[in-house]
Amino acid sequence: MSKRFYITTPIYYVNDVPHIGHAYTTIVADVLNRFYRQSGFETFFLTGTDEHGNKVLQAAETAGKSPKAYADEISALFRDLWPQLDVSNDYFIRTTDENHRKVVQLILQKVHDTGDLYFGEYGGYYCFGCERFYTQGELVDGKCPDHQKEPQFIKEKNYFFRMSKYQDWLATYIEEHEDFIRPESYRNKILSFLQEPLEDLCISRPKARLSWGIPLPFDQDYVTYVWFDALINYISALDYPSGDAFQKFWPVAHHLIAKDILIPHAIYWPTMLQAAGIPPYQKLNVHGYWNIKESKMSKSLGNIIRPLDVKEKYGLDCFRYFMMREMTFGLDSNFSEDALVQRINSDLANDLGNLLSRTVSMVIRYFGGRVQSPGPLEAIDAALREQALSAAREVEVFMGEMAFNKALISTWKLIAKVNQYLDQTAPWSLAKAKKRERRLASILYNALESLRIIAILIFPVMPQTGIEIWRRIGLEAQLQTQEFSQTKSWGQCAIGSTVEGGKALFPRVEAPKAEGQVG
Numbered sequence: 086m087s088k089r090f091y092i093t094t095p096i097y098y099v100n101d102v103p104h105i106g107h108a109y110t111t112i113v114a115d116v117l118n119r120f121y122r123q124s125g126f127e128t129f130f131l132t133g134t135d136e137h138g139n140k141v142l143q144a145a146e147t148a149g150k151s152p153k154a155y156a157d158e159i160s161a162l163f164r165d166l167w168p169q170l171d172v173s174n175d176y177f178i179r180t181t182d183e184n185h186r187k188v189v190q191l192i193l194q195k196v197h198d199t200g201d202l203y204f205g206e207y208g209g210y211y212c213f214g215c216e217r218f219y220t221q222g223e224l225v226d227g228k229c230p231d232h233q234k235e236p237q238f239i240k241e242k243n244y245f246f247r248m249s250k251y252q253d254w255l256a257t258y259i260e261e262h263e264d265f266i267r268p269e270s271y272r273n274k275i276l277s278f279l280q281e282p283l284e285d286l287c288i289s290r291p292k293a294r295l296s297w298g299i300p301l302p303f304d305q306d307y308v309t310y311v312w313f314d315a316l317i318n319y320i321s322a323l324d325y326p327s328g329d330a331f332q333k334f335w336p337v338a339h340h341l342i343a344k345d346i347l348i349p350h351a352i353y354w355p356t357m358l359q360a361a362g363i364p365p366y367q368k369l370n371v372h373g374y375w376n377i378k379e380s381k382m383s384k385s386l387g388n389i390i391r392p393l394d395v396k397e398k399y400g401l402d403c404f405r406y407f408m409m410r411e412m413t414f415g416l417d418s419n420f421s422e423d424a425l426v427q428r429i430n431s432d433l434a435n436d437l438g439n440l441l442s443r444t445v446s447m448v449i450r451y452f453g454g455r456v457q458s459p460g461p462l463e464a465i466d467a468a469l470r471e472q473a474l475s476a477a478r479e480v481e482v483f484m485g486e487m488a489f490n491k492a493l494i495s496t497w498k499l500i501a502k503v504n505q506y507l508d509q510t511a512p513w514s515l516a517k518a519k520k521r522e523r524r525l526a527s528i529l530y531n532a533l534e535s536l537r538i539i540a541i542l543i544f545p546v547m548p549q550t551g552i553e554i555w556r557r558i559g560l561e562a563q564l565q566t567q568e569f570s571q572t573k574s575w576g577q578c579a580i581g582s583t584v585e586g587g588k589a590l591f592p593r594v595e596a597p598k599a600e601g602q603v604g
């Protein structure tokens with residue numbers, strides 16, 4: 086099988102501007118995309134915006150705009166944000182795109198033709214904030230868990246998807262495919278959800294109540310409702326059904342989501358695909374929430390953190406590093422400015438920044454900036470090399486398991502090891518002894534070689550930092566084009582090339598005066 090990788094973020098709903106939750110999901114997708122590209126995979130990275138539905142209509146009315154004009158505006162905020170966070174998506178889809186609309190209608194017609202859509206009356210508890218019906222079991226103390234409001238009981242005629250028909254198929258599929266939903270806690274959640282009878286899914290809204298949506302191809306009085314519109318973006322972006330991209334990338338599709346949309350992605354989407362005769366995606370990867378001071382980030386609490394504010398105050402790579410290092414994928418994590426400052430000062434300024442600056446400045450001081458050819462490896466050098474090669478092996482495994490924090494821990498163990506190696510071999514004292522020049526050259530070469538491997542290892546998380554290290558240690562080819570396999574051999578630094586000094590990679594930052602908002 087050829088090496089390919091397809092990664093998606095959810096399409097973000099345009100009733101709100103981007104916050105760090107959106108940034109985290111999208112940066113994780115970017116890190117994976119860069120890592121797989123480094124590893125020789127042909128990749129496709131998709132993100133975009135979800136633009137239909139009541140909330141967009143209401144927000145547009147409040148802003149005195151047409152829903153399309155409003156969606157254009159918010160969608161552009163997302164589209165323009167990603168390059169500023171070094172996110173390298175291949176495509177940006179909007180659910181108001183003409184091609185998306187066609188594919189949604191094609192799938193609806195297909196599922197309708199097989200008899201899996203039917204017209205019926207439904208009465209249920211409806212949360213207008215969520216735009217969805219809730220079953221009693223999903224309500225917490227009779228309230229919508231997201232909005233803390235009691236839903237209203239409403240009755241109307243609508244189209245339904247025979248999701249119940251696929252319950253046994255889905256349960257078996259998940260049982261047989263261990264990594265289909267990961268981490269395992271979310272897989273278990275879905276398996277236990279599937280032990281209760283699965284209800285059919287209401288997939289339409291009367292146009293009279295909701296005009297801002299894609300009309301059903303078989304009944305012009307209705308539009309399709311959220312999920313039959315939104316989820317299909319993952320294949321419409323690949324030009325389903327006949328596009329090359331669909332043939333190439335759908336079999337290797339990885340979805341990346343936050344846990345709030347687990348059920349639609351783990352239950353609605355695979356059953357929809359099955360009904361439409363399309364094989365399931367390969368993996369669903371689910372992460373937790375970023376909390377602010379232990380509470381959920383929300384507009385009403387006024388504790389929303391904007392990614393560009395963090396970037397401006399602390400630098401992009403510091404922000405990217407912090408998010409990937411601090412969160413255990415799958416679990417909730419806390420975003421705190423104190424913790425961010427701590428990481429910048431210790432991991433980045435003290436460990437990595439200092440390692441680069443001391444190594445490069447010694448090459449400049451002792452050898453006029455020229456990389457010298459090393460002598461034979463001594464035991465302490467071999468131990469360093471072994472640690473570097475094993476860090477690379479660990480990073481490869483951890484990236485495949487979405488254990489980004491562990492990958493960074495392995496990398497930082499290597500960084501600590503190189504700093505320790507310099508302390509133990511003390512090149513500055515060798516420099517005083519005339520006959521030890523060859524040994525001095527070897528030690529600095531080994532430190533440079535470690536930095537070369539570190540630059541490749543950190544590149545997916547901190548692209549600009551990786552590139553800067555690469556340049557300063559005198560490597561000519563572009564880091565962007567280096568394969569991950571370059572971390573598996575020792576001795577690639579070019580003899581005779583010139584290193585370059587410069588200002589600190591990560592200046593130390595002051596702790597925030599009061600723990601509070603960034604900005």
Ligand SMILES: [Zn+2]
Nearest residue numbers: 212215229232
């Ligand atoms: Zn709600």
